[in-house]
Structures are given as structure tokens and as C-alpha cells.
Amino acid sequence: MPLVEIRNLTKQFSKGGETITPLNEVDLTIEPRDFLSLMGPSGSGKSTLLNLLTGIDRPTSGQILVHGTDITRLSRARLADWRAANIGYIFQTHNLIPVLTAYENIELPLLLLPMTAAERRKRIAIALEAVDLTDRADHYPRQLSGGQEQRVGIARAIVANPTIVVADEPTGDLDARTAGHILQLVERLNAELGMTLFVVTHDPQAASVAARRLQLDEGRLVESEAAAPVAALDAGRRRA
Amino acid sequence: MLKLRLLPWEYGVRNLFRRPARTGLTLAGLTTVVLLVFVVVAFLRGLDASLAVTGDPSTMLVYSVGAAEDIESSAVPAQLPALLSASLEGIERRYGTDYVSPELYAATRIGVDDDRPKMAVLRGVTPAAPLVRRQVQMTEGRWPQEGEVLAGRLAAAKLGCRPEALAVGNTVTLAGREFRISGRFAAGGAAYESEVWFPLADLQQGMQRQDLSLVAVGLAGEASAAEVQLFCMERVDLGIQAIEETKYYALLQSHYRPVRTLGWVVVCLVAGAGIFAGLNTMYGAVVGRGRELAALQAIGFRRRAVALSLVQEAVLLAAAASLVAALLAVALVHGAAIRFTMSAFALQVDSVTLLIGCGTGLLLGLLGAVPPAVKAMRQPVVEGLKAV
Structure with a gap:
């Protein structure tokens, strides 16, 4: 069974008396350990698809089956619970809570799951190590650089070991060098930790790290031919 | 199904320090409001208590018919005490008294205190x-003899003078005659x-009166108030x-009902502010x-959990203000004497007032937090994530 199955997904909304259809009968299947990127011009519906996939928005019609559960039929409260258990969200602007330390920000998704404090500590330590920020655990967001903030955001997204990690323009607010480091980190999540990733971006370099590259064109989803991800190629060269 | 998981307590606490100036001003404002509520309630409690504790169920007051509930305007014959003693069997008597x-x-x-008459x-x-x-x-001194007086604990408050002015040994003047204060009582x-x-x-002598205002009669355990009342009705000539x-003080208390109503109106107005x-x-x-609250929901916190966190912040601030106001009220308001028409009483910051x-x-914290929390939670998560 596929991890995610999107069937005939349509999203319409009205703007100035005009009906806009950013997604028109979209179909998509995501398998476990897949790494997908979604590109498209501004306003093409990339973020809309991501929002529907994470259950923070509702489609006009169609189904989104995750592990066989149609999330479009869940209540708002059930969706929140479902997100806590299944979705890791990496935001463009990090969206760290300014009054909480890096450690406490990473802990947030774990507070939604039934687990002991010891288990939480263990998982946070692993997540901090994965993003190489163990020594910044007690720092507040204002004491971190933009790249460090995004790494904390990534640690927060992966700490609960979600079914799928989604990223909305994860390098959009970063300079080129820091963006490169973040992309390497994201690629490692898939290659080394086997996480399923869905990245929305308008940056071709960011999209190129994904094994499956999708394009939104006038409400239709088009998948380009399979190509070896850039970062994976780099890793392959390093190993060689 | 997962049960409602709340945001960490620290989130609400630390958010209060995010805008220290605004939080400080609100704390000061709420403290002032709660302190005002304490003062008004302490006033009402003190007034109620002073009238409620005044009066003994076994004591009857005998005074003139025309005086209604105003003993000051009552005048009864000077021989009335002797008449009552001779006529009523239910009067308590001990050791011939x-x-x-x-x-x-x-x-x-x-x-x-050498000041103008009060x-x-x-x-x-x-x-x-x-x-x-x-x-x-008696709390101090002794029972007054001729040319002496006893001062009550709150007499200075009623007179509007310093308490030391009524110290034992000092004098007061009535109709040009000096009276030495021989003692104090509570x-x-x-x-x-x-x-x-x-x-x-x-x-x-000082008031140039030969009559009395009233006669207070203590009844024996088995005696009935009706006996005294019957005597009064029979002696129409008196x-x-x-x-x-x-009952007399309960009637007085009912006269103060408008004052109490006004007090509660003040409490409501102050609380409204x-x-x-x-x-x-x-x-x-x-x-x-907006974006932060939306992000918390995107992570998986339910709307209700986020709203509760906002309410927690406000209630926490209100609790701090209440605590500060309570400490100020206990330290500064409790026991303060208030002059009030025919008497004075002490403001009471008791458990009910607290x-x-x-x-x-x-x-106040709860009502102040719910509308903004509801407004914030009405915003769709998608829009919240786009908020600047």
C-alpha cells in the first residue's frame, strides 16, 4: 500500500468574484522513503497542495489517503491529532517560538505524543545531534543565526519520527551558502534516516536534491523524468 | 484518539515577559482595580459586621414611640428604669442588681486635643x-467617675482626630466643662x-436634659420580649x-441597603474598567x-489548547495582580477606621473580602482573555502562517 494516495484532488476559491482553481483533479502517489520536490511559479498552488497534504486546509473535492485513512474526512480536532503523529513541518520562516529555547522548541511535537520524559530527552538529544546543534540546546531563537534557526526547525520536524516531513520553501529565507548546508541536511534525512520528504520550492537547486521532481502547471501535476539527486551524486563522489 | 495536550506552562509564563512594559502597566492597572474592589468590599463587610455584631438577642430597647428607629430623637421619663424594674418579672437580676x-x-x-470642637x-x-x-x-484604665469619660476603640476615627488625642489621662470638653479620659473600651x-x-x-447636665433616650433591659433566659412589649402597650401614658x-440594628442595616447597593455598583463599574x-x-x-499561533496548530496543537494557553497567560497576570492587591489590602486597608454618619467602623479584609x-x-483575567483568544482561533491556520 502506498504511504500517501491523492485522488482527484481539486481546490477552488473565490477571489474578487472570480473562481480560481490552483489544483484541478490532481493525482499523486507517495511511497515510503520517497523524496519529492514540487516546483512551480508563485501562486501556482504549491503551498496549497502542501497545506492540503498536512490537513491545515480542506480540498473542494477529492481524497487524500495516508496509510489508507482519508484525512479530508477528519474533524479539525482529529486532524490536529493526526498531524501531531504523522507530519513534520519545516517552515520557510522557521516559526520557532521565541520564548522557548532550541531544546524546548524541539520538544513541542513530543509533548503531543504519549511518551515518558526520559524518552523525550533521548529523542531530542538524537535530533539535536542530527542537526549538529547539541551545544546550542539552551539558546533562544534570538541567540541563533538564520541557518541555526532553520536547523532547529528541522530537528523539531523530525524529532517525533513522523510519517512524512513536509518543507515549505525551506531555504527561502537563507543565503546561498547556508541554503546549501540546509539542503544537504534535508537530503541526509532521506538518504540516511529513510524519511519520506515532500519539499515545496521555487528554487531549482533546492528541487534538484529530490529523487522525484514535480511541477504544477495550471492546476495539473506533472512529474519530470527520474534523475539522480544532486546531493546524492555528491555523496556518491565523496564515497568514491 | 489522543486527549487534549496543553502547551507547556513555561510558554504562558514567559510570554508575559515578552512585552515587559505592557505587562507591567497591565499588572499595575489590574492591581489598582482589584485593590479598589477590596476597599469597597471591605467597606461593605465592615459596615455589615459593625451592625451585625451590635446587639444582644436577650436585650430589649425601650424608647419613645415617636422616635421610629432614631434613638437620638427619643425622650423617655427619667423614672422609666424604676418602673420597668418594678413591673417586669422577666428582667434578669443577679446579686440584687x-x-x-x-x-x-x-x-x-x-x-x-485643643482643636476646634468635633x-x-x-x-x-x-x-x-x-x-x-x-x-x-475595658482595654485600658478604669470605669469613669464623675467628671471622667470612657473612649471607645474607634472614637478617634469618628471624631476625626489622632488616636493619641483620646489617650487615658487626656481631656475632652463638653459645654465648657473638661472631662478626663479614665479608660478605653472595645x-x-x-x-x-x-x-x-x-x-x-x-x-x-452637659446636654441640659433631665430625661433619657432609652432604657436597655436584659431579659432572663426564660423571659419573653412580648412581656416588655405588652407593658409598653399598656402604658400608653408613657x-x-x-x-x-x-432587630433594632437589623432595621438600621436595612436603612443602609442603598449604600450597599451603591457599593456593589461601584465594584461592578471598577471591574468593568x-x-x-x-x-x-x-x-x-x-x-x-498570529503566525506563531498558527505554527503551533500546524505542529499538531489543537485550537483549544492554544486558546487555553492564551487564557492561562491572562489569568496568571490577573492572579499576580490579585495577590499584590491582597497583600496591599491586608497591610494598608484592613482595620482602617471609617467615619460613617452616627458611628465609625473598621474596614474588614476578611476571608470573604479576599x-x-x-x-x-x-x-477579569478570564473575561479579558476569552474574546482575543476566540478571535485568534477563528483565523484559519493557512492565513495565520502568512501573517507578518
């Missing part, structure tokens, strides 16, 4: 007075505490009436955090 206290009650100006409540009494005024206790918060007690003959002392302070703060706190004051404070 009848529990019958002839009294002259007057509000007039007396000289205190309005005081005076009572002319005999040594029988403590037999029927059982709450009265009466457990009863209305007498604001009075100055003279020997009956001295006050009659023009007297009798009422239980507790406090709600706006809370609303202002919480709207300010929510407006700048409960009402702190409850109002917490309610």
Missing part, C-alpha cells in the same frame, strides 16, 4: 451598662466602639415602645503572534 441600663444618647460637638456620638451610662452591653470590654466591632461614654448625670436590640485593561493587553498579545476580591481579579 437589675439588668436595666438607663441611657442618654446624643450626637454633639466636643472639644478634643462631632461625636456620646452615651450617658450608669455602671449597669456593661450588664446589658455584654460585648463591652466592643468586638460593635457600633458602640465609636462612642464616648459619660456618666449619665454628667451628660444630662408613649414608649420596645424592640429587641438585634478592569476587563478593558485585560482585553487591551490580550488583544495586543495576540495581534503580534475571596470576592481575588475572584473578581481572576474573572
